[in-house]
Amino acid sequence: MTAAETYPEPGLREVVLGEAGRIDAVLARALATSRSLVSRWIEEGRVRCEDQPVGRASAKVAAGARVVVDIPVDESVLVRPEVVDGFGILYDDDDLVVVDKPVGVAAHPSPGWRGSTVVGALAGAGYRISTSGAQERAGIVHRLDVGTSGAMVVAKTERAYTGLKAAFKERTVDKVYHALVQGLPDPLTGTIAAPIGRHPGHEWKFAVIEGGRDSVTHYEVIEAFGPASLLEIHLETGRTHQIRVHFSALKHPCAGDLMYGADPALAAELGLTRQWLHAHRLGFEHPVTGERISVTSPYPQDLEYALRHVRGDVPLG
Structure with missing residues (x-):
């Protein structure tokens, strides 16, 4: 299914068709789902039209026809x-x-x-x-x-x-990320306040766009290595891909983040197959006891290895 298609709520669903044509196509449009999914339901005997079983996906139906579908759990x-x-x-x-x-x-x-x-x-x-x-x-x-x-x-x-x-x-939760970004951000400590919305030209990407949702990212450079810098990042908002989008917009994408413009040569050099981005620390007031909880996650092996390499601590290979 594409991003515009959905999986309908399971159970019996009655639909009065608004157009004529092949039942798989017409019903798929009525349910905002895929033709292949409707075809499978027809094969399984889950679709009836005017109280009669629909035998094949190519069967023709008239506008105004009453269809009942037994939608299974996804x-x-x-x-x-x-x-x-x-x-x-x-x-x-x-x-x-x-x-x-x-x-x-x-x-x-x-x-x-x-x-x-x-x-x-x-x-x-x-x-x-x-x-x-x-x-x-x-x-x-x-x-x-x-x-x-x-x-x-x-x-x-x-x-x-x-x-x-x-x-x-x-926004009372302290969300602290560490990211290895390309280059050296200027200034070394700052705030990025730029609206984020769906990328107009790419279905699965986001971008800084006019009219997007307010998005605020605070950062501080911890270490600078020349080709990349290690940052500590505090999120004020929590938009999808927020850190990746904001630093890509600054021309400092997360190392390894090829979707948002990272250098593939540097990613290969560091052995990265994903963005160097880690939810390092989480702090919040316990919702029941009121105690302040702060938890730290160590870097996983792939990120630690890339960081040691860019520091010059270990050669690659």
């Missing part, structure tokens, strides 16, 4: 317990858990995603987490990109979920 968003390499626990109590998310792991299942998830890894480790919201997103109060590693908090109880969601909304 298997791709079911939570499956799994063991995930590199997945760790940084903090754990009765109400919440802070995980150390490896690269390549999504926050929760979603249509089209076939890889590992934080929700699945927690289920595999025997955790019971909050069921607020959609079942596949249970306990998720914020997200890290699939290609970004680091600390991520998940609610285990309803009261923790409510409190943490409010804290993120009110």
